[in-house]
Amino acid sequence: MPNKIYRAIETPITFKDSGGSAVITLQNLGTGIARVSARYDRGAGDLPRRYQWRAVFQWTTTPTVNQYADIYLAESDGTYADGTVGTADANIVVGQLYNLFKLGYNRVAASSAATNMIVSGNCLINDRYFSVIVYNLSSVNFQNTANVSWVSFTPVPDELQ
């Protein structure tokens, strides 16, 4: 008897200024600044490999359409982290980004401040630990309000029906 393989869906892991699964200070993120989140621990043992990520960013007045912020993934085995990004919410230097996996970028879709710009994609995470990095390459800061800019990772493993 054939068995389909569907995608299951689990609880999102959220990276935000406060109240999420791990902290990343995106409030008022400056232009040309790269910020890494605190490290998130997925736990020991068997884990989902595939994730759907989504980034919701707001810029302050007045963002330029088509400018963007890069989004990177940094995995860690608990000792060695890609890009040597550390474990805490902090700024990093551009050279560290060269050794990270680029998930994508969130473009300014409209020249309106305090407006949600939203992008998503999927990725694989194999290590127990991971962090997310946001590099603001636009000409204005992120909106100076907590928790309006954030990134989520929703586990979407295969499931045998």
Place this chain on the structure above:
Amino acid sequence: MAHKVYRAIGTPITFKDSGGSAVITLQNLAAGAGRVSAVYDRGAGDLPVQYKWRAVFQWTATPVVGYYAEIYLVESDGTYVDGTLGSSDAAVSAYGQLENCWQLGNNFVQVATGASNMVVSGECTIFDRYFSVAIWNKATVNFQNTANVSFITFTPVPDELQA
């Protein structure tokens, strides 16, 4: 009843100057030079296909940010080796040999500081029983002249059907 498919995690296979699963002499690897590891034998029978690889490299003072070392996977059926790279820890005599190997990625100089860990990782598949790893240092300075500070690991991460 539905069963989720998660990734399991196995014991890492390590390539380093000494004390690892297989030897690769990365200590003092010269700028513009390549090195292939001794071959690693995964054994007979059914084996994992998916691996998480990670490369930790240190350069000597003073590396230039943005330069890098290339990392290649070399598979073998026990007779024919990709790139005809042999089975021993040895210098890669010609860069052209690497062009017949699978480039896993690059490890970039992140900061212009000697003896600092530069770390990169990724996922790959390995089907053959035997494999090696090869490195070509495209930076302007040698690797750090200290044993075992530069190394590569391959951790098996096969799918596993949950109960």
